[in-house]
Amino acid sequence: MNNKQNITALISGLLFGLGLSISQMIDRERVIGFLNVTGKWDATLMFVLGGAVGVTIITFRFILPLKHPIFDSKFYLPTRQDIDGKLILGAVIFGIGWGISGFCPGPAITSLIQLSFNPIIFILAFIGGSFASQLLTKSKLKE
């Protein structure tokens, strides 16, 4: 890991945080408004995801066939392609937490700048949940 890669990560993170702020996805009520399909539906999140995927679906087509990324010798990509229960169970549990809090990990990180308790407690609980799932998977492996 070198400086060029760290600066790239910083710039990429900056664009990500700007994008979340401009789209107001760090506003929890907007996210809950999108998930609230039977109430006063707020379509904003659909445009955010559409705009983001609209870009990646085009650019990734040109990047992924390359032999290696510009600053590294290889791509670090997920290799699994199987659909298993863990994938779906994990996504469903995530969705429940998302609906309860109105936060997914990205917006929670960027809204830390508000210095309000909500994102701080959310991130601490996120870390707790992540460690708990690690403990659970490890104890299952031992059995």
Added chain:
Amino acid sequence: MLIESSWINGLIGGIFIGISATVLLAFNGRIAGISGMINGALEFTFSQVWRWYFLGGMLLGGLIYEYLLPLPNTPRYDFNLISMIIGGFLVGFGTRIGNGCTSGHGVCGLGRLSVRSLIAVISFLASGMITVFIITDILS
């Protein structure tokens, strides 16, 4: 105010996020998935330092928006301890088991045309919508 309509804001913000994911993949060969970014950063190893730069950039982006751009500030809400603890725990637990969140599976996974990610996105959108329905229409 530069931009009035929320869907135009959404589209422009989304394009920024797409460009962010493009930059990280093209230069570093990495996926811009935020749940994995946090989990990797917390390993506190030298090879994961770049993840702290990315997370720092996310804060910087938020600060630039709130303090430098002539755009409306993000609303603040009352502290909601119970939703944050339960919601945060479930999001941390679920994204670790399911290997990703809205960014990793949504923005990057769909961009890679991954079927695994498509199934994950459908699952968390559906469960999120059902959860909000239960909370707003049944519980209250």
